[in-house]
Amino acid sequence: MKARNPNNLPEKVCVVCQRPFTWRKKWERCWDDVTTCSKRCNNERKRSNRIARGAADAEGEDAMQCDVSSDASDGAAEKANKKAAKKAAKAERRARREGVSSGGQKACDLCARSVDLLIRCEIDRSSGWRMVCGRCWKTPAVAGGVPDGDGQNPNYRYGGLWKNLHRTM
Known part of the structure; x- marks a missing residue:
C-alpha cells in the first residue's frame, strides 16, 4: 500500500459515541471491521451488549414479569452487591483476627x-x-x-x- 495523504484519510462515525474518527495505520488490514473509535468505546459497546443479552434472557425465562428495571440500575445494583459482599468479607476477617468471630463454627x-x-x-x-x-x-x-x-x-x-x-x- 502506498503512502496516504494525512489530509485525505477515510473517516467513520463511532457507533458508541457518534463522533467521527479517522483511519490509522494499525487498522490497515481490518479497517472494514472497525466500528468504534477507541478501546473505551469498544468496552462500552461490549458491556451494553452483554447487559442487553442478559435482559433478553431474563425476559425469555420469566415472561410473566412486567417490571423490568433499566440496564443502568441493574449495573448499579450489581456493583452495590459486590461492594457489600467485599465489606462483609473484610469485616469477618477483621473479627476473626480480633478473636470475636464465630468463623468456621x-x-x-x-x-x-x-x-x-x-x-x-x-x-x-x-x-x-x-x-x-x-x-x-x-x-x-x-x-x-x-x-x-x-x-x-x-x-x-x-x-x-x-x-x-x-x-x-
Whole structure:
C-alpha cells in the first residue's frame, strides 16, 4: 500500500459515541471491521451488549414479569452487591483476627447451637449420620457420654470428630 495523504484519510462515525474518527495505520488490514473509535468505546459497546443479552434472557425465562428495571440500575445494583459482599468479607476477617468471630463454627443437628467441635454419629438406623455437639452427645438418647455408647441406645454408632480449624485462641 502506498503512502496516504494525512489530509485525505477515510473517516467513520463511532457507533458508541457518534463522533467521527479517522483511519490509522494499525487498522490497515481490518479497517472494514472497525466500528468504534477507541478501546473505551469498544468496552462500552461490549458491556451494553452483554447487559442487553442478559435482559433478553431474563425476559425469555420469566415472561410473566412486567417490571423490568433499566440496564443502568441493574449495573448499579450489581456493583452495590459486590461492594457489600467485599465489606462483609473484610469485616469477618477483621473479627476473626480480633478473636470475636464465630468463623468456621458449625451448627449441631439436634440443638442447632454453633460450636467448634462436633461428633459424627448414627443415632438411629433410618436417619444416617448426624453431627452433634458435646452437650447433645452426653444425653442418653445419643451416647450417654460414653465413646462406644452406654447401651441405652442400641443404634448408636461413632463416626469421628469435626474440629474448627479457623478457631482463634
